[in-house]
Amino acid sequence: MERLGRRSERGSILILAALATTAVMGFAAVSVDAGRLFGIRQRLVDVCDSAALAGAQELPEDPTTAEEVAREFIERNGLDPSWAAVTVSHGATRIGVSIARAADATFGRALGVGSTEVAASSIVEVGASGSTGGAQPFGVEMTSFELGESYVLKVGSGCGCHHGNFHALSLGGHGACHYKRVIIDGYGGVLRIGDEIETEPGNMQGPTIYGLRVRYDADPLATFESVSSDSPRILRVPIVSAFTDCYGRDMVRVLGFGAFFMDERPSGSQIRGRFMRLLVEGELSEGGTDYGMTSFRFIPPES
Numbered sequence: 001m002e003r004l005g006r007r008s009e010r011g012s013i014l015i016l017a018a019l020a021t022t023a024v025m026g027f028a029a030v031s032v033d034a035g036r037l038f039g040i041r042q043r044l045v046d047v048c049d050s051a052a053l054a055g056a057q058e059l060p061e062d063p064t065t066a067e068e069v070a071r072e073f074i075e076r077n078g079l080d081p082s083w084a085a086v087t088v089s090h091g092a093t094r095i096g097v098s099i100a101r102a103a104d105a106t107f108g109r110a111l112g113v114g115s116t117e118v119a120a121s122s123i124v125e126v127g128a129s130g131s132t133g134g135a136q137p138f139g140v141e142m143t144s145f146e147l148g149e150s151y152v153l154k155v156g157s158g159c160g161c162h163h164g165n166f167h168a169l170s171l172g173g174h175g176a177c178h179y180k181r182v183i184i185d186g187y188g189g190v191l192r193i194g195d196e197i198e199t200e201p202g203n204m205q206g207p208t209i210y211g212l213r214v215r216y217d218a219d220p221l222a223t224f225e226s227v228s229s230d231s232p233r234i235l236r237v238p239i240v241s242a243f244t245d246c247y248g249r250d251m252v253r254v255l256g257f258g259a260f261f262m263d264e265r266p267s268g269s270q271i272r273g274r275f276m277r278l279l280v281e282g283e284l285s286e287g288g289t290d291y292g293m294t295s296f297r298f299i300p301p302e303s
Contacts, residue, residue, distance in 0.1 A: 037103055037118055044099045044120035047077050049298065051086075052097040052124040056296050057279050059126045060092035070097055096123040096301070121301045129257045129295040130193050130285030132236055134186030137169040137179055137200065138271065139240040142255050145275045145292060148224065153237060153260060156270030157203055163247045166269070168200040168208075169238070170249070176207045183211030191238055193285055195254045199246055205269035212266040224261050224274055233262045235273055239291045256291035 055070035070086045074097075084099045098121035138153040145151065154167045168179065171187040179200055191197070215232040222233045236259055240252040260273025275292055282295040 037116065040101075040103050041118045041120055044079075044101070044118060045122070047074060047079060048097045048099055048120045048122035050077075051084075052095050052122045052298075053296065055086065055088075055095045055097070056124040056126050059088070059095060061277075063088040063092040063095075066092075066095055070095065074099070090125070093127055094123055094125045094299075096121065098122075098301075123299050123301055124296050125284070125299050126279065126294050126296045127284035128288040128290040129280065129293045130283040130288055131190050131295075132238075132257045132280065132282060132293065133188070133190050134236055135171065135191055135257075136186060136235045136237055137171045137182045138235070138237045139167050139169050139197070139199070139243070139252050140237050140258055140260075141167075141242050142239050142291075145258065147277065147292075148274055150263065150272045150274050151260065152270065153235065153273050154208060154269070154271040156205070156268055164201040165199050165243045165246045165248075165250070166201075166203050167243060168202070168204060169240075169252075170198040170200040174200070176202075176204050179204060180207035180211045183208065184214050186236070191254055191257070192283070193254055193256060193288055195238075196251045197238065197240070197254060199243070199248075199250050199252060201248045203269050208269055208271060209266045212262065212271065216262055216265045220265075222261075224263065224276065227261060227276075229278060229280075234276070234278060235260045235262060236278070236293065256285070256289050257293040258291040259293045 051070040051073040054073045055066040058066035058069055066088055067086045071081045071084065074084050075081050079099065083101045084097060087096045088094065089096065098119065100117055100119035103116060103118045140151065140153055152167070156166070171182050172178070172189055218232045222228070222231050227233060236257065238254045239256040239258050240254055243252065246252065259276050259278035261276050263272070263274050278293050280293065280295055281297070284295050284297060
C-alpha cells in the first residue's frame with residue numbers, strides 16, 4: 001500500500017509539472033508574440049509620423065501633392081500604400097496618416113490565436129510660425145513676398161538707409177563682434193510675434209560679409225531647388241515694421257518670420273536672399289500672417 005501511495009504521488013507530481021510547463025510555455029508564447037506586435041506597431045507609428053511630416057511640407061498650398069508625398073514615403077519605407085489612409089483637413093492645415101495591417105501570431109497559434117490587426121496614426125498641423133530661435137540679425141520690412149524672388153535683407157552704403165539704420169538688428173547684445181557671432185550661430189534666444197527689437201545702427205560691412213561667408217562656405221554646393229532645411233545657407237529672419245521712423249538705436253516690431261536662401265557668396269554690404277518656404281517645429285501663430293516660415297506640431301488623433 002505504501003508503494004502504491006508513493007506511485008500515486010509521483011504520478012500527481014508529473015501531471016502538475018506537465019500542466020505547469022504548458023502554462024509557462026503559453027505565457028512565453030504570448031510574451032514573444034506581444035513583443036513582436038509591439039515592434040511592428042512602433043514601426044507603423046514611426047512611418048505615420050514621418051509620412052505626415054513629409055506631406056506637411058506641401059501645406060497649405062498644395063494639399064493634393066501633400067497626400068501624394070505622404071503615400072510615396074510610406075511605399076519607400078517598404079509598406080503597402082493600400083494599408084494607409086491619408087487625409088488633408090481643416091482648410092489644408094492638417095494632414096492625417098493612419099496605417100493598419102494584419103500581423104500573424106508566431107507562437108500564439110498553438111493557443112488558437114491566428115492573426116491580429118496592428119494600427120497606428122498621426123496628425124500634423126501647420127501654420128504661420130509664431131516664434132523662432134536661431135534667427136540672423138537682419139530685419140526684413142513687411143511686403144508681399146513671391147517664392148523664389150530675391151529681396152534685400154540688409155541694405156548697403158548708398159542704398160537709402162534710414163537715419164543710420166541698415167536693417168541690422170541687435171539680438172541679445174551690442175557691437176560688431178556680437179553681431180557677427182549672431183550671424184554665424186544664430187540668435188540663442190527665442191523671438192516671438194509682437195516683440196520689440198532694438199536696431200543695430202551702422203553699416204558693419206566687414207562683420208556682415210565675414211559672418212555670411214562662414215555660413216555660405218559651410219554648404220557651398222547647395223542650390224535653391226535642392227537645399228536641405230538645415231542648411232546654413234538658409235537665413236531665418238524676423239519680418240518687421242518699417243525702418244522709416246527709426247533714428248540710430250531704435251525699435252522695430254516683429255510681425256512674423258521669413259526664410260531666405262543665400263544664392264551668392266557675399267561680396268558687399270548689401271545682402272539679398274531668395275524667398276523660400278521653410279517648415280520648422282515650433283509655436284503656431286493664431287491668426288498670424290504667413291510670411292513663408294511655417295511651424296508644425298503633432299496633435300492627438302481625436303482632436
